[in-house]
Structure formats: structure tokens, C-alpha cells
Amino acid sequence: MINVLFVLVVSLSLLASMSSHEHYEEAKLYPFLCWKYEVKLSFLEREHEQLHEEAEKVVAAVEELVGQSNPTAEEFATLKTRLVSACFGYDSLLRRHLLEEEDCVIPMLLELTPQEFEQYYDASAHEVAKWTKQTRK
Ligand SMILES: [Fe+2]
Numbered sequence: 001m002i003n004v005l006f007v008l009v010v011s012l013s014l015l016a017s018m019s020s021h022e023h024y025e026e027a028k029l030y031p032f033l034c035w036k037y038e039v040k041l042s043f044l045e046r047e048h049e050q051l052h053e054e055a056e057k058v059v060a061a062v063e064e065l066v067g068q069s070n071p072t073a074e075e076f077a078t079l080k081t082r083l084v085s086a087c088f089g090y091d092s093l094l095r096r097h098l099l100e101e102e103d104c105v106i107p108m109l110l111e112l113t114p115q116e117f118e119q120y121y122d123a124s125a126h127e128v129a130k131w132t133k134q135t136r137k
Helices: 002-037 042-067 073-111 114-122 125-131
Strands: none
Touching: 002 042, 002 073, 002 125, 042 073
């Protein structure tokens, strides 16, 4: 049971952290890079949506497992397998997404001058949104 609890805690913590991270990317990082380099990163946003769908499967499996008050050994094994499968599905998609960001997003950030990076870093998402409505710098 300790292993299952560990998986539950790690899974939910990871999903919460990733949700916050994705929000930052969609609210500030991607709009900035799209504006700065005149690129489209909508495929990365679609992957975020897919990650949310996979995350919902993990949460559903967690809820199903936690919702069983006194499962038989067979029921528990089935629920545990479903949770592990959902976690692997999420992990597989996350790994692919992170590799794509490493190939696409990181190089663009590394192209910025120190001054450009500082300007980006210090700006709020609201300020970045204003920039994207202006002519590209
Ligand atoms: Fe991302």
C-alpha cells in the first residue's frame, strides 16, 4: 500500500506542477517567442491539451483507487494496473513534449541577447501580450 500511496502523491504533485508550468508557457513564453521569431508554436499548445487529457486519466485512476473502501486483491491489482498505465501514458507524452521543447524552444531562448532575455524575464505576461500586438522588434 505504501508504494501505491507514493505513486499517488508523486502523480498528483507532478500534475499540479506541470499545470502551472504549462500556464506560464502559454501565457508568456510561447506568445513572446511567436512574436519575437515569427514562428507558430500552436503544436506545443495542442500537446498541452493532450497532456491535460492524459492527466485526467491519471486523476480518474487515482480517484477510482482511493474510492474503493475495501477492494479485493484482484480489484486492487486491476486498479493499480490502471493507475500505472495512466501514469506511463502521461509520462510518454510528457517526455515527447519536453524533447520537442528542447529542440524548438530552448534554441530560441539561447538566441536572445542578454538584454533581450532580461527584458523578457522582467516583463509580466500582460506586458508580453501588449508587445505581441506591436510590430516585432
Ligand atoms: Fe510545455
